[in-house]
Amino acid sequence: MVVEKLDTLQTVELAEGIEIRLRIAGPLVRAGAYLVDLVIRSAILTVISLAMAISGIAIGGKVAMGLFLLAWFLLDWFYPVIFEAGKRGATPGKRVAGLRVVQATGSPITLGQAVVRNFLRFIDGMPFFTYGIGLGSCLASRRFQRLGDLAAGTVVVYTKTAPEIIIAAPPPMQSVPISVGLTADETRALVLFRERAGLWSEGRRAEIGDHVSALSGASGTAGVNRLMSMAHWVQEKREGGT
CATH class of the missing domain: 1.10.10 (Arc Repressor Mutant, subunit A)
Incomplete structure (x- = not known):
């Protein structure tokens, strides 16, 4: 019985007939990257809440609370979008884990794809923010894609791929004439x-x-x-x- 690993090296054949190899990241390492990002966002929100508490004396408590909620909304929804649509294609958490988000062809993702995959994270997080749907989708997909990835056409891969051992081609023992005409x-x-x-x-x-x-x-x-x-x-x- 062959047991598949949660992190696999997979071959993707492009339309031009060219093959590329992507080492797809499994749910375990992605969960670790998410936790790192969660700690970073929590730290930022803590700093913002302290700043709003101090400034609330001057601008009013309701205004300060409104600004805090706006900051929380932008950070929660657009934090991953901004980083993944950037040059590195990864949030700080993914960079720590050595991951990045790419298209299924290995190309960098677009802003639209970053928005789709992250806005659908709300559905992947169900039920009750346990990410049961997202985990189930990852395990059911050959490329470990959650629903957001499937909708956006993206995959999460390792930034560095271990070199693959190539078996040397056998040398020809003799010359065999071609009996048919070739272009x-x-x-x-x-x-x-x-x-x-x-x-x-x-x-x-x-x-x-x-x-x-x-x-x-x-x-x-x-x-x-x-x-x-x-x-x-x-x-x-x-x-x-x-």
């Missing part, structure tokens, strides 16, 4: 497959190779080896012609 782009793609194969895991190489099994006549590792040999033949032919 210049197809030939270039075949050569690039051999040159970049070392950047992919063995499973990813086999997955790509299976898409052109009609050319190699095989699938899996055997298909990869045959494509490598074909690419080797193309390169040898080029070098022989120069």
Whole structure:
């Protein structure tokens, strides 16, 4: 039985066919970041309340209370929005935990996305500010997205990703001539497959190779080896012609 970790490294394929890897943060580390932000906001509100208590003598108690409530509203609703829509994409709590908020494609989030994900935090916090709905959504989502994240199209990731161990591509043992005609782009793609194969895991190489099994006549590792040999033949032919 395989148990999935709460923090995972996931592959995201963009529309251009480019793959990026995001280390998605689980609910535990995100809860820790939230607590840090809660302490910071509480400290700010404490300072504001003291300032309003002192200034209330001059401006009146009702005015001071109104200003305090306005400050509480702005801090509670816009504190995370301002920081997450900024250059770092993270509140101070997330920065301490080494996290940031990004789009599902890995790009920085927009102001609109920051507003949506944080304004829906009220629903995620239900029932009775226990964050039961938000936690349930995180655990049910492959990318640990609460409802605000799902609506905004955002994910919370680690700012630093541990380097992935790449299995070296197997060197071709022999050259295999290509028996069918390929266009210049197809030939270039075949050569690039051999040159970049070392950047992919063995499973990813086999997955790509299976898409052109009609050319190699095989699938899996055997298909990869045959494509490598074909690419080797193309390169040898080029070098022989120069």
